[in-house]
Amino acid sequence: MAFEISQDLHPDLMPLAWLVGRWEGRGHGDYPTIEKFEFGQQIDFTHNGKPYLHYVSQTYVVGEDGTKERPLAVETGFWRPQPGNKLEVILAHPTGIAEIWYGDIDGAKIELQTDVVARTTSAKEVTAGHRLYGLVNGELLWAYDMAAEGQSLQPHLWATLVRS
Numbered sequence: 001m002a003f004e005i006s007q008d009l010h011p012d013l014m015p016l017a018w019l020v021g022r023w024e025g026r027g028h029g030d031y032p033t034i035e036k037f038e039f040g041q042q043i044d045f046t047h048n049g050k051p052y053l054h055y056v057s058q059t060y061v062v063g064e065d066g067t068k069e070r071p072l073a074v075e076t077g078f079w080r081p082q083p084g085n086k087l088e089v090i091l092a093h094p095t096g097i098a099e100i101w102y103g104d105i106d107g108a109k110i111e112l113q114t115d116v117v118a119r120t121t122s123a124k125e126v127t128a129g130h131r132l133y134g135l136v137n138g139e140l141l142w143a144y145d146m147a148a149e150g151q152s153l154q155p156h157l158w159a160t161l162v163r164s
């Protein structure tokens, strides 16, 4: 899913340069309305010389021998750094949800919150989200809190990935 025409990194992307590339790892999930679960995850951040990153996250069930057994959630979108280390993100989910996020880039730490969560009529009732991303000892740690199905904002996912 990478851009095919390789270009230099746009200067506006320098604050996000540490994210570019492929990351793979494992995560955990929880929510009051569901059973706890584990997942594998692959994240790709690619660029085409324009001032945004294309982001794709693919998750899957990991078998006991480490194989990718079946897909779980997928999401994709664009990360758009703005002056003053601000960040705009737009994300789309195949579950009928689209979001606009705003946040801050603080070195190797990014904090985002939803401004708008739009849903198709068949989508689950997701109303807000909060995300943290951080580079810690070369590992990409991220966590997602959500408000959904009448529950307050609280953890749904957390994961640790390494460059692959």
Ligand code: HEM
Binding pocket: 029, 031, 033, 034, 035, 037, 039, 041, 059, 060, 072, 073, 074, 075, 093, 097, 124, 125, 126, 146, 148, 149, 156, 157
């Ligand atoms: C790493 C990505 C994700 C994984 C692996 C994941 C996994 C899961 C699993 C296994 C469930 C329980 C079974 C099910 O209902 O399908 C679930 C439920 C749910 N997830 Fe996620 N999820 C992910 C991302 C998201 C995101 C980004 C959102 C919101 C935009 C979201 C919203 C929900 C909702 C609303 C439920 C249902 C809660 C309920 O029915 O009460 N998930 N997720």
